[in-house]
Amino acid sequence: MGLLGTIQQSKGALDAAQIGLQVVGNNVANANTPGYIRQELQQASAVAVREGNLIKGHGVRPTGIVQVVDEALFERMIDAKTALSGAETLEKAYSQLEELSTDLDNTGLSQQFSLFNNAVQELSTQPGDASLREFVILQGQTLADNIRGARSKASDRQQAWDGELKDVANDINRLTTRIAKLNLEIATIEGGGLIQSDATGLRDQRYRDLEELAQYVDLNIQEQESGAVSVFVAGDYLVNDGISRDVASVYSEKRGALEIRIIETDSPLDVTGGQLAATMQARDGVFGEYITGIDRMASALIRSVNEVHSQGQGREGYQQVLSSSKGNANVPLPDAGLPWTPKNGTFDMNVVDESGDVISTHRIKVKNLGQVTDSTISSIVADIDAIEGISATVTSGGQIEILSDSPASSFTFGEDTSGFLAAAGINTFFVGRSAVDINVNESLKNDSDFLAISSGGIGEDTEVLSRMLDLVDRPVDDLEGRSVRGIYESTIATMAQKISLQGSEADGLRDFYATLQGQHLAITGVNIDEESIKLIAYQRAFQASSRVISTATEMLDILMTL
Structure with missing residues (x-):
């Protein structure tokens, strides 16, 4: 390799430095672009050539322009995103439930139990007072209305969460369709993996879409040699190369509510994390368990009061x-x-x-x-x-x-x-089976003389009223020895504990996700100072290569004039 070879070698170095300057310029231009992943020029020594006893290098060759990203860290980050999204969804659900229940400030159903019990207490001291009989019935009606109202509000919230599944399904379909389309574009521009450079912009968008999709479901992401990614959820794929599977919210007879199913296979999307799993847990667990507790409490109240009242007599017969x-x-x-x-x-x-x-x-x-x-x-x-x-x-x-x-x-x-x-x-005080339909017997509302007071005959004693006193606080065998009020207060206490725990869990996951996101940005983000140093390095390399070409040209001119 003579002077011409030297010039050619330096020309390659000039090209590499020029490409490096372009990469640095692109990074600096996108320093404030959300989701941009910085790029890096990869270079390798050209294949050496043997001349006699010497093996001479042929300079440098650019091998690719790739994104600087830690795939393992990215996967950890989107897993944390999934967990955080689920925790925040449940935190929102518990916050809504806390708004519904005013017992946390001692003005809800527990207070209504006390008012009803106090009304019975007052009547037991003056059983002949018609106004006090009316007051007992009124307090019973108020208690029943509040129980029905509490359940109705919780049921409305539960149905609202059920309706959110439709929006989740639409968002999943939007993202999987776009990821499949990006797969095709990336595989095409990268030559099916034959080109060593990354498709700038397209891969950035796909990373953003994958991170957004991770909010809804827990993902297993596998990148193929072609540059496309496959996205799996619990063994079922949602995206494979350029193909995506749509999901839909479908009513399930087994659940008695909506669930997300893969349309192509008509199988449920078995998720364990993210907003989708948390939404179903909010519907079935948070509000479902609260409603179950209200129903159980109401059923126990109806039965315990009615079993006493039905054996008594009022001030007249039927x-x-x-x-x-x-x-x-x-x-x-x-x-x-x-x-x-x-x-x-x-x-x-x-x-x-x-x-x-x-x-x-x-x-x-x-x-x-x-x-x-x-x-x-x-x-x-x-x-x-x-x-x-x-x-x-x-x-x-x-x-x-x-x-x-x-x-x-x-x-x-x-x-x-x-x-x-x-x-x-x-001959009951309450009618209904649960919190759905609990009410005061219509005959009592029409005529308070039918309110059972005595057990030995009309006007004989106040035994029934005595047995109804503190009935809501009396242990019941059918409730594992707990009282009616105890069942409800246990539900409220459990709810308060879960609200606190869920808030702590969400705070912890927010900190964890922020830490991983910071680490990810430290790798993928553009640091102007670092890019400036690279800029100077490429500039110096360009100047040095230019000087080599200039020197070799002068030497070649000398040879030509000899």
């Missing part, structure tokens, strides 16, 4: 009663569809005259022993109908209707060891 519960009249009681199953036992019915004196007392058997001869609603109604002075039937709607045969007589109810009266909704 001329007509229509049960609030509906059931299948011709099957055994466990299959009749009542709110709960009556036990094996009995209940009393009394026929009374206009002054409330007992004309006759009748004990109705309720048989529930798992035998063929067990009672049905129809058989119990038939026994009631057999009482002289009383008629009883099962309506077409499955309700029990009991009528007095004479205007001069009426009927009352007494001791019930079976719980049938409360289960059937006869």
Whole structure:
């Protein structure tokens, strides 16, 4: 290699320095561009040539312009993004639930329990006071209204979270479609991996889209030799080269709510993290568990109050009663569809005259022993109908209707060891099965004289009121020894604890993600000072190569003049 070879060698160095200057200039130009990943010129020594006993280098050759990115760190960062997005979604859900429940400041349902109990307490001291009877019914109605209202608000929020799944599905489809399109463009411009340079701009956009997609679902990203990426979620791919799979929010009979399914395979998108998983957890877990707790509390309140009230007598007897519960009249009681199953036992019915004196007392058997001869609603109604002075039937709607045969007589109810009266909704204070439909019995709202006070006869005692005192705070066997108020307060206490824990978790993940993001930006971001140093280095290299060419040219001119 002579002087011409030297000039050619330096010419390659000039080209490399010029390309390096262009790369530096592009980095500086995008220093403030969001999501831009800085580039770096990769160079290698040209293949050496042997001349005699010497092996001479042929200078430098640019091998590619690549992005400076730590793929392992990027994957950790988007995993943290997934976890953070899920945590913030749940934090938002718990914040909404906290707004619904005013018990955290002692003005909610727990306070309503106390007001209802206080009203019963006042009536027990003056059972003949009509205004106090009205007040007990009013406080019961207020309690029922607040329970229904609390559940309704939580249910509305739950449905709103269910509706957000549609937006999540649309965002996932938007991103996967764009990533698939970018895959094709990147693979094309990079020559299917044959060119060693990265597709600037296209890869930047794909990194941003992958990071945004990670907000919704937990991703497994695998880059192919062609430069395209495959995106998997729990073993199912959403993107493979230039192909993307759309998802849709579909009603699931199993869940009883919407779920995200892959349209092509009609299989659920099995996610464990991100906004999608957190949205379903907010719907089914956060609000679902709260609603379940409200329903359980309301059911326990209805049953405990009604089992006491249904065995008592007010200030007058009934001329007509229509049960609030509906059931299948011709099957055994466990299959009749009542709110709960009556036990094996009995209940009393009394026929009374206009002054409330007992004309006759009748004990109705309720048989529930798992035998063929067990009672049905129809058989119990038939026994009631057999009482002289009383008629009883099962309506077409499955309700029990009991009528007095004479205007001069009426009927009352007494001791019930079976719980049938409360289960059937006869002579009860509350009606309904849960927080959805809890209400005060319409007959009490129409006439407070039907409010049960006595257990020994009309005007005989205040035993029923005494048993209703502190009923909401009394341990109940069906509630594992907890009280009605205890069930609700346990729900509130658990909620408060979860709100605190979720807030701490979200704060921790925000710090962790910020740390990883800082590390990522330290690698991928443009540092003006560093680029200035590279600029000077390429400039000096260009000047030195130019000087080599100038010197070699002068030497060549000397040779030509000899």
